[in-house]
Amino acid sequence: MSHVLPSRTRPKKTYAAVALFLLVYLGVLVFVFAPKDMISVQSPTELLATD
Incomplete structure (x- = not known):
């Protein structure tokens, strides 16, 4: 008797x-290897100083 799996x-x-x-992994890689000028984050003290 043959059985078919x-x-x-x-x-x-x-x-x-x-x-x-894969999307999350690629997003993290882009964030890690991106140039510093591309992703700029201002600290709260810089935000207060510019107002």
Whole structure:
């Protein structure tokens, strides 16, 4: 008697989780390796001084 194994289908949640992980990973890489002038954050004291 031969048994046919059912084909495994990956649920969409798996692909969504992998896609979300890749997006977050790439976002962190861009933030880490971006030039300092590209991402400028003012401290609260600088914000008060400019007002």
